[in-house]
Amino acid sequence: MKYPLPIENLIECFSKLPGVGSKSAERFALSTLNLDQDVINLFSSSLLDVKTKIKRCKKCNNLTDENECAICKDKSRNKDLLCVVEDAKNIVLFEKNGLFNGYYHVINGLISPLDGINPEDINLDMLIKRIEKDKVKEVVIAVKPSIEGETTALYISKLLKNKNVKVSKIAYGVPIGADIDYVDSLTLEMALENRQQINDN
């Protein structure tokens, strides 16, 4: 004895989501019984739409339902600046807070030889070509502070050597509001190494 077939199917689908075990999937599936018909219709059609309509922006690899994403289409931005991010999710994070007014480029992964991800797997060709074509003046690398992130940043800066482009990466250090007692040693080391002078001597 199990649940009726539609519920069993739904439990199976929910359990394919990241971090959702069989108990949570069961809970989610049963809770859909209480959702409004409107929500269910939207839920059902959005799932199909996401799979069929969402593609990658031809220019920057961002998620979009058009040929070019909304950011690449926006001509009012600063075309001298290009921010390199690992994932399309990161763009939303930067944009939500209005932190950056240049363009973005999603590389979809970081170099990680241990996991079998080599430079040619993360489509850096497209990035370099774009930088040359658009005459970008500064490339800001905004990937996570990890061995893979550092390797990728270093690799990109080597590829751009002698190309008359400034390459920078976001600062790694003690986060604002953190208690310095509880910051891990690697972050502290980074923060010390990247210390900035605050007087004029």
Place this chain on the structure above:
Amino acid sequence: MKYPLPIENLIECFSKLPGVGSKSAERFALSTLNLDQDVINLFSSSLLDVKTKIKRCKKCNNLTDENECAICKDKSRNKDLLCVVEDAKNIVLFEKNGLFNGYYHVINGLISPLDGINPEDINLDMLIKRIEKDKVKEVVIAVKPSIEGETTALYISKLLKNKNVKVSKIAYGVPIGADIDYVDSLTLEMALENRQQINDN
């Protein structure tokens, strides 16, 4: 700047699930991009099916996609025993482990005057009528050990007074494998109160 509309819609739908916040909903929605088309199709159609095809069994209130659920249709079960549960989920739990071979009745809630749930709200009429009609010999109340559960059990046993039906409830006590040091005092009190003689004196 947000995600393209289909993704935003999907995030909104996922965030309506119990215990899913905006961050998890975002994660779920983006992960659907990596699901196979087959899974997406099943996911989408199951959502619609659950809402349209799933109803309550006319006899026991269990979830079913037919008029009568699979358990009520199974004539090989012991019709003398009727197990009263709070939720259709509980039936699956009992059945998964093959613990009970009588029939079930889902009351869909427990009496809880503080939350405004009175006896007439949990459809006990249907239960009493069924017990009389089917000539049930023993009603086993399997609801959670709480004030609401106890109240409901007591209320049902009062309704069945002088009707020649044995009413029992599942044992509450120390769970198997538990370290007695860590069992809460209420459980311990229950376990002491419901102690069972193990010799013949």
